[in-house]
Amino acid sequence: MSDEDEIVVKDSNGTRLSDGDSVTLIKDLKVKGSGGVTLKRGTLIRNIRLTQDEAEIECNADKVKGLVLRTEFVKKA
Numbered sequence: 001m002s003d004e005d006e007i008v009v010k011d012s013n014g015t016r017l018s019d020g021d022s023v024t025l026i027k028d029l030k031v032k033g034s035g036g037v038t039l040k041r042g043t044l045i046r047n048i049r050l051t052q053d054e055a056e057i058e059c060n061a062d063k064v065k066g067l068v069l070r071t072e073f074v075k076k077a
Contacts (some may be wrong), residue, residue, distance in 0.1 A: 007054050015076045017057065022046045023074040037063050044077055045069070 009017045012026055023045050031037045039061055049058040057074070059067050 007050070007052065009050050009054050009057065009071060011075045012072050013075050017048065017050065017071065017076060019048070019050050021048050022077040023048055023057070023059075023069075024077045025069075026073055026075055029069075029073060031064050031067065034064050039063070045074070 011017055025039055025041055025043045027041050029039045045059045045061055051058055055071055056068050057071060061067055
């Protein structure tokens, strides 16, 4: 994979994210399809996984497994 093909994923502050990083939510998020679960601002999400989309990450929260979050709502912990 060359440098042009590499996907650079950045959090809301512009900090680069990598697989396995921990992130913190910067606002309350209602999770669709989870029966009304809301993840609160400041929630720590550990061990993220990058996707092919630079604006999304995959992760597991305490209440929700298999979650996809937009990088605009997280900051690196």
